[in-house]
Amino acid sequence: MxxxxxxxxxxxxxxxxxxxxxxxxxxxxxxxxxxxxxxxxxxxxxxxxxxxxxxxxxxxxxxxxxxxxxxxxxxxxxxxxxxxxxxxxxxxxxxxxxxxxxxxxEVKKLHETYYAKCSAISYEVEQERLLQVSYLQASEYKDNVDMLRSIPEFEGGYFSVEARKREAEDKTGRTYIVRNEQGTMVASASSTAENSQSAMIVGVGTRPAYERQGYATLCMEKLCSELLAEGKSLCLFYDNPAAGNIYKRMGFEDIGFWTMIRYE
The missing domain is CATH 3.40.630 (Aminopeptidase)
Known part of the structure; x- marks a missing residue:
């Protein structure tokens, strides 16, 4: 029934x-x-x-x-x-x-992506390194959105200052960033759809020309450590198996695939 x-x-x-x-x-x-x-x-x-x-x-x-x-x-x-x-x-x-x-x-768009979850980081995070990471402030929203839009893999992504404001006000998302010694915002990682039990990790990215220096990993470590300490289970979508390997080293495990279908 x-x-x-x-x-x-x-x-x-x-x-x-x-x-x-x-x-x-x-x-x-x-x-x-x-x-x-x-x-x-x-x-x-x-x-x-x-x-x-x-x-x-x-x-x-x-x-x-x-x-x-x-x-x-x-x-x-x-x-x-x-x-x-x-x-x-x-x-x-x-x-x-x-x-x-x-x-x-009639199917207009069908997309399948890997879906992974995490209940604990698989290694001990160096707390001293996390001092480089800071919580995104309202005055930095536009800089963050501009940085994310500059990343080729995020082309067409739904990033906006309004969304950052709404998530902060509703407490459904948060963002951590890293700036280099010159003050340039070089990486960030965000959560979205936060609830009392879980949160989704999104927008993990590094500004072009600053990749492979560990900046995005630092943001992830800070963000995930904080959410896990609050008792939340974490999940994320990913398309690229290479990116999936990075997440798995941190403690994410594949749940399966997530299907999204848009119909006319």
């Missing part, structure tokens, strides 16, 4: 998703931010013998399913197909795969 979820179902929801905070970062964050009654989102659950076994979140036009077992793919597909206008589906690949052939829309 599939039905709409409400605040009375919260304990059941967290029993299903709470022990995998990295895998369910977006669902947990949206529930904490908007609850079960906001117009901006809806949640449905599949129950078997009165136990919640699968969940489907709609945040605006984006749908995210989660289950640890076979679920009612036809039922979830029917909910998604009844939506009007543009829509997106995202989630762990093994959950999305059975849904794909049932969505009656």
């Amino acid at each position: 599939i039905r709409k979820l409400n605040a009375n179902d919260h304990d059941s929801v967290m029993a299903l998703i709470g022990h995998k905070p990295a895998e369910n970062l977006f669902i947990i964050g949206d529930i904490e931010a908007y609850g079960y009654d906001a117009d901006i989102q809806e949640l449905w659950g599949q129950f078997e013998n009165e136990k919640l076994i699968a969940i489907l979140l709609r945040y605006e036009q984006n749908y995210i399913p989660f289950s640890e077992q076979a679920y009612d793919v036809q039922g979830f597909a029917e909910i998604i197909n009844n939506a009007g206008g543009r829509l997106e589906i995202s989630g762990l690949k093994y959950i999305i795969e059975p849904l794909k052939p049932l969505i009656k829309r």
